[in-house]
Structure formats: structure tokens, C-alpha cells
Amino acid sequence: MSSPPPSRPTRHRAATPLSQTVQRLLPPLVSVTAVVVVIVILLVLNSRPSHPDAGPAVVSPPTATPTGSLTATPTRSSPRPTPARSSPAAHSSTVASPVAQPPMTQPPVTRPPAATRPAVTVLNNSRRPGLAARVADEVRARGGPIRQTGNFRGRVAVTTAYYAPGQRGAAEQLARAFGQVQRVAPRFAGLPGSGLTLVVTRTWSG
Numbered sequence: 728m729s730s731p732p733p734s735r736p737t738r739h740r741a742a743t744p745l746s747q748t749v750q751r752l753l754p755p756l757v758s759v760t761a762v763v764v765v766i767v768i769l770l771v772l773n774s775r776p777s778h779p780d781a782g783p784a785v786v787s788p789p790t791a792t793p794t795g796s797l798t799a800t801p802t803r804s805s806p807r808p809t810p811a812r813s814s815p816a817a818h819s820s821t822v823a824s825p826v827a828q829p830p831m832t833q834p835p836v837t838r839p840p841a842a843t844r845p846a847v848t849v850l851n852n853s854r855r856p857g858l859a860a861r862v863a864d865e866v867r868a869r870g871g872p873i874r875q876t877g878n879f880r881g882r883v884a885v886t887t888a889y890y891a892p893g894q895r896g897a898a899e900q901l902a903r904a905f906g907q908v909q910r911v912a913p914r915f916a917g918l919p920g921s922g923l924t925l926v927v928t929r930t931w932s933g
Contacts, residue, residue, distance in 0.1 A: 845897050846874035848920035852883045853929035862927050869904055877919060879926055885909040886931055889924045897923055907931045 847866055851859035859876040867873050887910040890898035895911070901923070902908040907930065918924060 844870070844872060845891075845894055845923045846872040847901065848874045848922065848924040849876045850879040850919060850924060850926045851877070852879045852881070852926050853931075855929060858927055858931060862925065862931060865905070866901075866925070871901070871904075874922065875920060879919060881917065883926045883928060886925075886927050887912055889914045889918060889926065891922050894923050901925065 847863075849859045849863040849866065851857075859878065863873045863876045886907050888898040888901045888908050889912055891914055895913075898911045902911050907927070908925070909930070914924065918926075
């Protein structure tokens with residue numbers, strides 16, 4: 728029988744010393760540590776409040792001063808003055824108390840100035856004696872000037888205020904002042920007098 732071949736001796740690799748392992752890992756650790764330190768420094772610088780004198784970028788623009796006045800910039804804000812509150816008594820002294828108006832039983836009659844009011848001629852066209860004079864007194868009491876009084880022998884159906892050219896407004900005002908005036912019309916030929924003429928009939932009350 729043949730003898731088995733001799734076995735080769737097993738070679739074992741020597742363990743890597745610890746110092747070599749540290750030397751291999753040291754450069755990457757230094758690089759990572761440097762990056763972390765730079766990031767931390769940047770974060771700290773950005774989180775710190777800026778100094779008021781850091782530069783023009785943080786300086787607020789100066790407040791414009793009105794023309795013709797020079798004022799120093801105050802170092803601290805001064806308290807605003809409290810506006811004085813007016814008492815009710817002060818208001819009551821300046822506000823006039825309302826004046827009570829008396830009740831009006833009849834609407835006021837608008838009267839033009841005496842200088843612009845034409846004189847009225849009053850004519851009686853009824854069988855009631857003295858009617859023209861009584862009506863003239865009523866017109867005069869309302870501020871209307873009277874030219875003359877008389878009688879009219881023609882025939883007028885209702886009490887009418889006759890007006891000359893340019894006197895229609897005065898005739899309408901006379902009719903508004905006296906409800907007995909039932910008609911306003913222009914003057915016609917044959918009517919006695921001139922200008923504004925009031926012909927009263929038996930329908931006039933009073």
C-alpha cells in the first residue's frame with residue numbers, strides 16, 4: 728500500500744494591528760467632523776439677532792422732516808397727551824334749547840313786499856250795500872294796498888280776480904289768500920278801474 732501524500736501546511740494571515748485600522752479610518756472621520764463643525768457654525772451665525780449697527784442693510788431710512796421746520800429725532804417715544812373730555816355742561820352752554828312753536832291753525836299766506844304788490848280795485852257786483860268797502864278792509868288787513876272801491880253794474884257769475892298783463896301771479900295770490908275768490912281771469916274791455924281788480928258777488932261770505 729502506498730502512503731498518502733503529505734498535507735500542505737495551512738497558512739494563517741496575521742491579524743491587522745489596531746494602529747493600522749485607526750490610521751485608515753482617521754481621514755474620513757476628520758473630513759466628516761470638519762463638515763459638521765462648519766454646518767454648526769453657520770447655524771449659530773444665522774440664528775443670532777443682527778446688531779443694529781451691522782451695516783446699511785439693517786438701518787431704517789430717515790424720516791422726512793416737513794419743509795420749514797427742523798426737529799431732532801427723539802431718542803425715546805414721548806407719551807401721547809390724553810385728549811380732554813368735554814363735560815355735558817360745556818355742550819349744554821353752546822347748544823341752544825329748542826323753541827316751542829305755537830300750533831298753527833291756518834297755513835301762512837306768503838305775501839310779497841308792499842313795494843311789489845299791485846294796488847287792488849274792489850268792485851261790488853251785488854245788491855248788498857257796502858260790500859266793496861268791507862272786502863277792501865279785509866284785503867287791507869292782509870297787507871294788500873287798495874286803489875279804490877266802487878260798483879260794477881255788469882254781470883259776473885262768481886267772485887273773480889281780474890289782472891292786467893304781468894299781474895297774473897298777484898291775482899292768483901289774492902285768490903289763495905281769500906277762499907271766496909272762485910276765478911282768476913284777465914281784464915276785459917269795459918271793466919272799471921285799472922290793474923288788479925276784484926269783483927265781488929253776493930256769494931262773498933262775511
